[in-house]
Amino acid sequence: MTLFNQINSLLFTMFLLIMSSLVYFQFTETKAFMVEQMESDLNNTVTSLSLGLKPHLEIGDEVAANTLVNVIFEGGFYKKVQLTWLANQQQEVWENDIAIESVPSWFSNLALFDTQSKEVTITSGWLQLATLKVEANPAIGYRELWRIMNDTLMVLSALFLLSVMALRFRLKIILKPLDEVAKHARDISQRKFHSKMPMPSTTELKEVVVAINSMSGQLKHVFNALDDEVDNLKKHTLCDQVSQLPNRLYLTGQLNSWLSEPDFGALLLADMSWLDEIHSKYGYQMRDKTIKAFAIKLSTKLPQSDETLVARISNTEFAFMIRNAEKEQISHYLQSLIRLINEEIINAGFEPNKHFAIGVAQRSENISREELLSQADSALQKALNEQKTNHWFYLETEKAFSRETWRTQLVKAIEHSDFLFKWQPIQQCNDNKVIHREIYCSLEVDGKIMPAGQFMPYIEQLSLGSKLDRCILDAIITDNLLSINNTPIAVNLSRKCIMNADFHIWLSSYLDKVTHPEKIHFETSETAITQNLASAIQLRDIIETAGAKFGVDNCGRQMGSLTYLQELKPDYIKLDMSLSCYDSETDKENLQNFELCQALVNIAKGLSIQVIITGIEDEKHLQTIKPLRADGYQGYIMPPVDIVKE
Structure with missing residues (x-):
């Protein structure tokens, strides 16, 4: 119950008690007064009536006596009048029914x-004439x-209602600063900071407002310091200080993360020896200035900027990681890169197509980071030795299907729900209790099980993500997976679902039909969220309104700030695999990742x-991340397993 309602209830109860007391005292006093009034009236009436009857009784005038009694009785103030003549014991009785106009019968039946009655004997000297009894x-x-x-x-009810209305109105004015304090406190808990609240007139509330304003300022400073700490750590550990491009450490982490997911693409290594020529002719300051300008163009003018990572890994070496691209797209990117490099070489006064070389290694299935880097470096050395602008490392691999064949297979699989499912437990760090299970799918084609790594890249390229979801x-x-165990199931939504309004409508209808929506968790990648934050917030609202949970996958993968979390307010985040770390002082790379x-x-x-x-990866790795005090963990320590249906 709110403070306003508590105070209002207390005052309401006290006021009601006072009113009830007033009504009670008024009732008892009025009743006592009426009893005394009726008793006094009865005495006066009996006395006056007996004096009035005496002359008529002495002469035996019965008619006059009856007339006199009738005059008194017809006033209706008396229920019964009884006159008994003692001479002959003749008795006259007058009675009235108790009929009370404008008074409810239940009230008159309360007794x-x-x-009240009074009886007197009317005498003449020593002679008793009659008895008179009046009720x-x-x-x-x-x-x-x-x-x-x-x-x-x-009257009291009218006063009560007016007093209550005035009291509520006054309480709202008095407690309005407390509402502002509560609102500020809620916003502070969500890292929303406003300007200082104005001082209220109430002395006690002034101290509360002063404390909240002070706390707000201090917490804002602390949270901003945390954001700055992350940004500084990223810039210091993951960013090249000259070009402001990602460095080798960041590239290594991104390669680990990329190769752990189903995708395809290529890694390009480029040696820019013309930068050494600038250094030898004009000095390191001109070289650094040229590198800065060159880095800006690499980040803005090359195609597929959202799917490409450009990093400077040494003085003259740059790396280009191209995600979600087939050979034709990689070739197009390579030609664009060569044109851009030649433009810079010509501007620097050198001959085009010289003083640089590029090695290209296309990603293959189950390739490791070390193997991909080795292949790209071999291609680079081959280009340098042969004095070519580029060289591809060719690895003879046979594609399972062409792009169009994959389209046919995937559309058919989606229409007929031919996917097979596994799930992987996500466990709590403190007691290994399962938080939820992330679901994975595979596909059986011609009797062969195709893992997601082989077809998921085509799902994205062919815009089938929302249909698969x-x-x-x-x-x-349909398979009643929610009833197999009590833990929720996490579904990783494709990035294009965020912008798909039809999917939003469908998902809202879907969640309305689910018996236990709280047992479904939805998550999507950080890249998709930051590129479409407004749509992501709408999707989050749909999910949380239904009672389900929303999470961010690959959190920390990007170089940008994490301020989007304040607006998105997800239930959980999964740190990107590029941040996987061991707390080892002998390994600078792992120690930096640990701090981040x-x-x-x-x-x-x-x-x-x-x-x-x-x-x-294993129990040793798990023990090293325990000091981070994270809520849960996921990895090869508990790999995906088949879903066993009961």
């Missing part, structure tokens, strides 16, 4: 007034008591976001 009519008491209490209740989500319900992971965990904890570390 609030006891019967008061309680109707007058009920009528007056009802009228007075009715008026009292109406629908197929997987439908299969979760620690900063990322601190930022997420400040936003109440769960952190899951990926790429955990």
Whole structure:
């Protein structure tokens, strides 16, 4: 219950108690007054009536006596009058029914007034003439008591309602600063900082507002310091200080992450010896200036900028990692790179197509980082030795299917739900309890099981991501996977689902039909989110409104800031495999990754976001990341397993 309602309830109860007390005292006092009034009236009436009857009784004038009694009785104030002539024991009785106009029958049946009667003997000297007995009519008491209490209740009720309305209005004004304090506190918990709140007029609340303003400023400074720490760590450890491009360490991590996922593409290594020529002729300052200008053009003018990583790995060597690209696209990228290099060489006063060489190694299935780097370096050395601008490292591999054949196979598989599923547990760091299980799919073609690594790149290229996601989500319900165990299932959505409005509508309808939506977790890559943050927030809203959870995959892969987490507010993040680390002082690369992971965990904890570390290889690796105090882990330590249906 809110403070406003608590205070309002307390005052309401006290005011109601006071009103009830007033009504009670008014009721008892009025009743007592009416009893005394009826008793006094009864005494006066009996006395005056007996004196009035005496002359008529002395002469035996019965008619006059009856007339006098009738005059008194017809006023209706008396229930019964009884006159007994003692001479002949003749008795006259007058009675009235208790009929009370404008008074409810239930009120008159409460027996609030006891019967009041008075009996006297009328004498003439020593001679007893008659007895007179008069019984008061309680109707007058009920009528007056009802009228007075009715008026009292109406007045008090009106005062009560007016007082309550005035009290609520005044309380809202008084407690408005507290509402602002609560709003600021909620926003602070979500890392939203506003300007300082104005000082309220209430002395006690001034201290609260001052404390909140001070805390807001300090926390803003702390959170900004955390963001700056991450940015500085990235710039210091993962960025080349001259070109401001990613360095060898960042490239290594990205290669590890890229090769762990289903994809295709190529790695290009380029030797720019013409930069040494500039150094020898004009000095290192001109060389560094040229490198900066050249780096800007490499980052902005080459095609597929979102899918390509450009890094400077030594004084004159650059690396280009091209994701999600086939040979034709790689060749197009290579020609664009050669043209761009020649433009810079000509601007520097050198002959084109000289003083540089490029080695190209195309990614193959199950290739390791060391093998891909070795192939690219071999191609580079071959180009240098033969004085060519480029050389491809050819590895004879046979493609399973052509692009169009894959289209046919995948469309058919999606339409008929032919995918096979496995899942991998994500466990808590403190007790190894399963947080959720991430689902993976494979495909059987001509009796052969095709892992996701072989067809997922074509899913993206052929824009079949949203259809595959629908197929997987439908299969979760059709195959009743949610009932196999109590842990939720995580589904990794394709990047194009974020921008697909039709998928948003379909997902909302899908979640409405799911019996336990809280047992489904949705996640998508950081790259897809940062490129379409507004759409990602809309998708997150749909998911969280239904009761499901939303997570960010590959978090920390990009060089950019993590401020998008403040707007997105996911339930959990999975750190990218490029940040997989060991806490080893003898390995500078792992130690730097460890420090960066620690900063990322601190930022997420400040936003109440769960952190899951990926790429955990074995128990030793698990023990090294325990000091990070992450929430969960995932990796080859617990590989994906077949889903066993009951």
